[in-house]
Amino acid sequence: MGPVTPRVTPRAPQQDRSRATRRRLLEAAVSCLAEHGWAGSTVSVVAERAGVTRGAAQHHFPTREDLFTAAIEHVADEWLRTLRERADALPRTGALRTRAVLDMLVDLYTGPLFRAALRLWVAATDEDPLRPRVTALELRLGREAHRLAIELLDADESAPGVREIIQATLDMARGLGLANLLSDDSARRAGVVREWARVLDRSLSHSES
Numbered sequence: 001m002g003p004v005t006p007r008v009t010p011r012a013p014q015q016d017r018s019r020a021t022r023r024r025l026l027e028a029a030v031s032c033l034a035e036h037g038w039a040g041s042t043v044s045v046v047a048e049r050a051g052v053t054r055g056a057a058q059h060h061f062p063t064r065e066d067l068f069t070a071a072i073e074h075v076a077d078e079w080l081r082t083l084r085e086r087a088d089a090l091p092r093t094g095a096l097r098t099r100a101v102l103d104m105l106v107d108l109y110t111g112p113l114f115r116a117a118l119r120l121w122v123a124a125t126d127e128d129p130l131r132p133r134v135t136a137l138e139l140r141l142g143r144e145a146h147r148l149a150i151e152l153l154d155a156d157e158s159a160p161g162v163r164e165i166i167q168a169t170l171d172m173a174r175g176l177g178l179a180n181l182l183s184d185d186s187a188r189r190a191g192v193v194r195e196w197a198r199v200l201d202r203s204l205s206h207s208e209s
Contacts, residue, residue, distance in 0.1 A: 022060050024050040029071035034116040038123035043067060068120055069133040075113050076141050080148060087152055098204065099197040101152045102169065106193055108145070109177030117141075118181075145170055153200075159207035169200055 061067035
């Protein structure tokens with residue numbers, strides 16, 4: 001009797017298709033949430049936008065809460081990864097780097113991720129199943145944004161006032177994002193960011209001396 005030929009199964013292509021479907025659902029969920037809010041972003045709407053059946057969507061995400069919290073987390077992870085890649089092209093030191101890092105952080109809070117996350121945050125105030133998930137996610141994103149700011153600005157968090165100035169920077173960026181929700185606030189925002197970059201650079205420079 002000759003050698004037995006191993007049976008080859010198409011598992012890898014199936015896994016690739018599954019990952020691709022999951023990614024389309026997550027990206028469609030963020031887009032729907034940013035455009036239509038929680039009330040208008042049902043699993044059916046997201047599935048249609050992603051080009052998959054409702055059953056396929058529920059196979060990956062059994063509940064609506066699963067889908068939208070995973071979507072925000074997915075895009076946040078992508079954003080953090082992209083920022084770290086972009087960091088290699090930033091000016092190495094000085095005021096130019098401070099301004100470039102600040103621009104990157106403000107981009108987060110004035111972009112579609114923040115708009116979608118805000119919709120989810122608001123929905124969580126009235127949706128009991130959603131609230132603990134969103135609370136945990138918000139804490140995690142806050143920690144990650146703070147850690148990334150410290151890393152990119154090469155700030156010494158043990159120096160007096162540095163932790164607070166970094167947190168103030170993130171709070172300011174979040175406020176600029178809120179101001180941008182109803183109308184294009186880019187002209188006023190540019191002036192605020194320019195002046196805050198000077199304040200931030202001076203504060204960090206003093207902490208090193």
